[in-house]
Each structure stands twice: as C-alpha cells, then as structure tokens.
Amino acid sequence: GNSVTQMEGPVTLSEEAFLTINCTYTATGYPSLFWYVQYPGEGLQLLLKATKADDKGSNKGFEATYRKETTSFHLEKGSVQVSDSAVYFCALTLGPGNTDKLIFGTGTRLQVFP
Amino acid sequence: EAQVTQNPRYLITVTGKKLTVTCSQNMNHEYMSWYRQDPGLGLRQIYYSMNVEVTDKGDVPEGYKVSRKEKRNFPLILESPSPNQTSLYFCASSFERMGAVYNEQFFGPGTRLTVL
Numbered sequence: 009g010n011s012v013t014q015m016e017g018p019v020t021l022s023e024e025a026f027l028t029i030n031c032t033y034t035a036t037g038y039p040s041l042f043w044y045v046q047y048p049g050e051g052l053q054l055l056l057k058a059t060k061a062d063d064k065g066s067n068k069g070f071e072a073t074y075r076k077e078t079t080s081f082h083l084e085k086g087s088v089q090v091s092d093s094a095v096y097f098c099a100l101t102l103g104p105g106n107t108d109k110l111i112f113g114t115g116t117r118l119q120v121f122p
Numbered sequence: 123e124a125q126v127t128q129n130p131r132y133l134i135t136v137t138g139k140k141l142t143v144t145c146s147q148n149m150n151h152e153y154m155s156w157y158r159q160d161p162g163l164g165l166r167q168i169y170y171s172m173n174v175e176v177t178d179k180g181d182v183p184e185g186y187k188v189s190r191k192e193k194r195n196f197p198l199i200l201e202s203p204s205p206n207q208t209s210l211y212f213c214a215s216s217f218e219r220m221g222a223v224y225n226e227q228f229f230g231p232g233t234r235l236t237v238l
Contacts, residue, residue: 012164040224051126051212051229052165059224097164101224108153108172108216108225109180112164 014113031098145213
C-alpha cells in the first residue's frame, strides 16, 4: 500500500548545526510529496512541496529533493535555529484525481539547543 | 484572516458521554477532513467531505460521525466516546480543483481530547 516512513526522533542538535531528516515513501502512480511542520501547540503548516521527480522544494532555509530512483524526500537545512524546534511530518498525496488525502509519516521531533 | 478554527481546543470527558468538536473554515473550501494524531502513528484520516452533503470514510472512521450541512462547517461527532479515542484531532480544508496536481490543505490548531 501507500505509505511514508520517517526516521525516529527526537533529533537533538545545537544551533547552527546541519539538519537531515530522512523520509522514504511507497506509492503507486505519481505522488506529490510534502513536508509539514507543527510548532508546539499549533496545527500543521505546509513547509515545502515537490510535485514531480527531481523537483526541489524550499522554504525558510529548508530544502528537500524528490528522488524517484530512491523513493526519498529527505529534509535538510544548513544551519538550524532554536526557533526550528518542532515536529516535522513527511507526507504524500497520490496525484491528479486523488489529491486530497494526505498520507503522513509518524513525525520527527527536532530539538535545537542554544 | 483566512483560517480553520476548531472548538473546543481542550476537552476532558467520560466514557459514553456524547460530544461534538466543531470545525469551521472561512476560505470557501469545498474539501474538509478530520485527522487524529497519535504518538508513533502520525496523522490518520477519520472522515472527509468533498462538498456539502457529501461525506466519506477515511482510514479510521469507527466510533465517529460527521455531517456537512453547510460549506464552512464540518463537525466531528463522538456518539459514545471511549478511552481509545483519546487523541489530538485536526480539521483541515482545501479547494477542490479538478485536475490539479495537488491542493494545499490548511489545518486547524487542533483539539486535544481525553476520554476517562
């Protein structure tokens, strides 16, 4: 079936460290891929997206590249800040005609210390 | 301000006492959905609605009901809550653009429900 697998957390980093959160997927057809972020006490916000192979999504210094050959969409940031502390969810939708249902990974908590 | 609102934000109740969690959006979105978030499981879809009077089951619909009488509102009803429904609930909405590659979903702030 269709699914998303994320690395277990928490990920604990010092400020200005490099971040990678791994995400791999299994899906039929041509999924669109997303990273959502959940700050403490808030709902989910779309962080970035990629809708086809080799697309790179980017926002707020975060990046992720849609790799069809490895079925991956790893999240990276070159220098994290304390304000990046949150839970990050990788997700997919199954493409045109089936764009509404989001399939989520289990989430990865990021903790950044000064 | 464009937003999805949920009420209440926090609720503690007892087994068997019927409750409703409201969800409202002011963006004229056709599509609305309910998810529950549990540790180690991520978010799972409970029910969704493509438009007024059109609802369908998601992945974990047991024990829940929904209705869509108006475009802006999509309440989640627990007729007889049980402790295994203790969870964090999110409502989401989006435009329903036919043929679009994706339709961004906007999430409410969440409702933390505890059933004793």
